[in-house]
Amino acid sequence: MTLCKQDHRYDERFESLPHDQGGPGRHRCAGCAYELGYEAGKRGDTRFRLNLDALPDSQAGSVRHRDPEAAYALGYRLGAMAAGNPG
Numbered sequence: 064m065t066l067c068k069q070d071h072r073y074d075e076r077f078e079s080l081p082h083d084q085g086g087p088g089r090h091r092c093a094g095c096a097y098e099l100g101y102e103a104g105k106r107g108d109t110r111f112r113l114n115l116d117a118l119p120d121s122q123a124g125s126v127r128h129r130d131p132e133a134a135y136a137l138g139y140r141l142g143a144m145a146a147g148n149p150g
């Protein structure tokens with residue numbers, strides 16, 4: 064098991080994300096999902112699919128028990144905006 068140790072665990076942006084109450088992403092790091100989404104959004108890569116099994120676990124901070132799918136979607140939107148890609 065990989066445990067996320069990155070600072071994004073404490074990013075306040077993730078505190079507005081919905082909680083994942085028991086889905087497969089429950090213990091996965093939403094911060095890592097966010098960053099994958101951000102990169103995909105910047106590339107305009109609509110075919111990229113989040114692989115929950117590939118994400119490290121997170122046991123602390125503001126990303127704990129946040130929905131990684133929602134984090135990914137948020138990252139994708141902001142990445143696309145940063146790169147000037149609509150939608």
Ligand SMILES: [Zn+2]
Pocket residue numbers: 067068069071072092093094095096119121
């Ligand atoms: Zn992480």
